[in-house]
Amino acid sequence: MTVDFNGDTEKIVEVPGQPSGLGWLPDGRLLVVSMTDRRLLRLDTDGLTEVVDLHQLASSHCNDMVVDQQGRAYIGNFGFNMIKQEPLALAEIVLVTPDGDARIVAKEMAFPNGSVITLDGRTLIVAETFGPRLTAFNIEPDGSLTGRRIWAEIEQAVPDGICLDAENAIWVASPISAEVQRLHEGGEVTHRVKVLTQAFACMLGGSDRRTLFVLTAETLHPDEARAKASGRIETVQVDVPGVGLP
Numbered sequence: 001m002t003v004d005f006n007g008d009t010e011k012i013v014e015v016p017g018q019p020s021g022l023g024w025l026p027d028g029r030l031l032v033v034s035m036t037d038r039r040l041l042r043l044d045t046d047g048l049t050e051v052v053d054l055h056q057l058a059s060s061h062c063n064d065m066v067v068d069q070q071g072r073a074y075i076g077n078f079g080f081n082m083i084k085q086e087p088l089a090l091a092e093i094v095l096v097t098p099d100g101d102a103r104i105v106a107k108e109m110a111f112p113n114g115s116v117i118t119l120d121g122r123t124l125i126v127a128e129t130f131g132p133r134l135t136a137f138n139i140e141p142d143g144s145l146t147g148r149r150i151w152a153e154i155e156q157a158v159p160d161g162i163c164l165d166a167e168n169a170i171w172v173a174s175p176i177s178a179e180v181q182r183l184h185e186g187g188e189v190t191h192r193v194k195v196l197t198q199a200f201a202c203m204l205g206g207s208d209r210r211t212l213f214v215l216t217a218e219t220l221h222p223d224e225a226r227a228k229a230s231g232r233i234e235t236v237q238v239d240v241p242g243v244g245l246p
Contacts, residue, residue, distance in 0.1 A: 003233060013048055015041065018222070021065025023073055023246060025098060031073055035061045040073060040096050052100045059091055064161065066115040066124070066246055071098040072143045074105070074124060076112030083221060088130055095143050105145045106137065114162035114201065116170065117245040125151050125170065127159035134159060134170060134183070152187040161201030161215070165240040171212060173199040180214055193236055204242025212236045 002010045017034035024030055030043040031051065038058050040051040054062055060078035067073045072095060079091030093106040106112070111129040117139070118125070124137045124145060132154040137145035157174035164170055165182075169190065173180050175198035182191040193212070201215040217231040218224075225231065 013043060015048070020061075020063050021075065023065050023067030025067065025071040026069065031065070031067055033062045033065050033075060035063065038062045038077070040065075040075065040102075052096055052102045054094055054096075054102060057092065057094045057102055057104055059089065063112070064114050066117055068117055068139070068143075068245060069121055070143075072096065074115055074126075076109065076115065076126065079109070079111055082111075093126065093145070095145075097143070105143065106148070109135070113160050114173070116162055116164040118164065118168070119243045125162070125164070127162050127172065129158050129160060132158045134162070134172070151185050152183050154183075155187070157181060160199070161203070163203045163212075163242055163246070164244040165204060165238075166243045167240050169240065171202050171204070173202045173214060175200055175220060180212065191238075195234060197230070197232075203246070204238070209242035210238055210240075212238050 015034055017037035019032050020035040021033040032041045034041050038054045041048045042051050058077040062075055062077045065073050065075045075094045077091045080086040080089040090108045092104045093112050094102055095105045096102045110131045113127040113129045115126045124139050126135050128135055134151040136149050136151040138147040157177040159172045161173045162170050169182050169184050171180050171182050178195050180193045180199050180202050181189050183189055195216045197216045197218045199214050199216050203213045205211055214234045218228050
């Protein structure tokens with residue numbers, strides 16, 4: 001669905017497997033992660049088309065995604081069934097090319113979640129929710145990931161969705177601490193914005209990319225979230241605009 005600044009909404013398409021990460025191909029078509037059935041879908045003029053089934057590569061529900069300027073999608077997954085309170089298991093990042101070829105490009109990730117690609121297209125930064133940390137990789141010409149390193153350790157928070165600004169700082173949504181926080185590489189926190197419930201995702205947008213959009217809800221449990229229907233998109237104006245992808 002789409003939402004404008006007046007709060008008006010429009011339903012675009014139904015995703016029965018629960019939509020998660022979104023991204024756009026160079027030609028403007030939308031890619032959608034279908035979470036519970038582990039598929040990557042593409043929105044064409046006649047509806048949704050499967051790009052690839054990820055059951056053989058993703059060890060659990062697929063989650064967030066970032067798409068680079070060449071249309072390659074980097075997709076994380078849970079690694080375990082968090083809702084059923086299974087023990088923590090490490091997960092993978094899967095790379096999907098525009099023609100549907102898929103392969104694992106990173107392993108042993110502690111719940112790879114929100115991801116950004118820097119403005120030069122050379123670095124992928126991923127939130128490891130149960131790290132809790134932000135982890136960076138070099139992006140090679142073929143899309144492979146190398147040079148894995150810790151970009152920032154997160155203290156008294158867990159990173160979920162993230163976005164990048166023009167000073168190469170990252171805004172991090174943290175459900176357990178009910179906030180979004182802005183960090184520089186190394187972990188220095190420069191700003192915190194508190195919310196009333198839990199912050200699950202964030203993005204810098206608007207005409208000048210100085211509006212920080214924050215997705216909030218009372219709970220992460222799917223059944224409870226549907227029953228409460230209390231999710232919100234909240235906004236705050238910031239000084240430094242967003243850059244990079246998404």
